[in-house]
Amino acid sequence: SQKIEQNSEALNIQEGKTATLTCNYTNYSPAYLQWYRQDPGRGPVFLLLIRENEKEKRKERLKVTFDTTLKQSLFHITASQPADSATYLCVSGGYNKLIFGAGTRLAVHP
Amino acid sequence: EAGVAQSPRYKIIEKRQSVAFWCNPISGHATLYWYQQILGQGPKLLIQFQNNGVVDDSQLPKDRFSAERLKGVDSTLKIQPAKLEDSAVYLCASSDKYREGNYGYTFGSGTRLTVV
Numbered sequence: 001s002q003k004i005e006q007n008s009e010a011l012n013i014q015e016g017k018t019a020t021l022t023c024n025y026t027n028y029s030p031a032y033l034q035w036y037r038q039d040p041g042r043g044p045v046f047l048l049l050i051r052e053n054e055k056e057k058r059k060e061r062l063k064v065t066f067d068t069t070l071k072q073s074l075f076h077i078t079a080s081q082p083a084d085s086a087t088y089l090c091v092s093g094g095y096n097k098l099i100f101g102a103g104t105r106l107a108v109h110p
Numbered sequence: 111e112a113g114v115a116q117s118p119r120y121k122i123i124e125k126r127q128s129v130a131f132w133c134n135p136i137s138g139h140a141t142l143y144w145y146q147q148i149l150g151q152g153p154k155l156l157i158q159f160q161n162n163g164v165v166d167d168s169q170l171p172k173d174r175f176s177a178e179r180l181k182g183v184d185s186t187l188k189i190q191p192a193k194l195e196d197s198a199v200y201l202c203a204s205s206d207k208y209r210e211g212n213y214g215y216t217f218g219s220g221t222r223l224t225v226v
Contacts, residue, residue: 004152032211034214034215036214041219041220041222042220043114043201043203043217043219043220044153044201044215044217045217046213046214046215046216047214049211049212049214051211089152089153097155097166098155098215100145100152101152102151102152103152
């Protein structure tokens with residue numbers, strides 16, 4: 001079955017460092033991947049979308065890569081801040097269907 | 111623009127009771143989704159509407175869940191009768207397929223349902 005896998009362990013980093021989150025997909029080839037941020041008690045908030053024919057996309061301190069050979073997307077937050085602490089969801093899309101990963105919790109410590 | 115509105119924010123019911131959730135999407139968004147998010151998991155699609163027609167309800171437990179989107183705007187999701195395993199956050203989202211590449215899906219804050 002189609003699966004999106006994200007590291008279930010929380011990622012703890014120091015303020016100012018780059019956070020890198022991993023998303024792997026199996027048994028299909030999504031047309032695009034989305035990344036969302038979710039804070040406790042809130043709905044997910046859209047951050048970035050990258051299509052299968054794009055290798056990299058940037059938005060301010062965020063960078064997303066899409067490697068169709070490795071079946072993997074990496075999500076980077078540079079110069080991380082405590083306000084970046086949240087759960088980040090990887091979502092695959094295509095064929096009118098979204099599949100959500102379970103998310104990785106990021107904690108940025110001062 | 112105003113966000114996706116959902117109500118109520120919280121609901122506690124006993125098993126076998128019924129419950130309804132309401133969603134008002136962003137104005138002009140033709141596509142509306144209901145997701146179920148169990149604690150520690152990613153959202154799971156229950157039903158997708160395009161205007162007032164159902165596009166995908168393959169994961170909706172139709173023996174107890176129902177949803178409608180009258181006039182292609184507001185939507186309600188109902189559970190009758192509720193089971194303990196229905197305890198979750200129910201998220202509504204909407205999208206404009208012509209702008210999804212830049213704006214993705216917009217989610218409401220959800221309704222947290224506890225079945226006791």
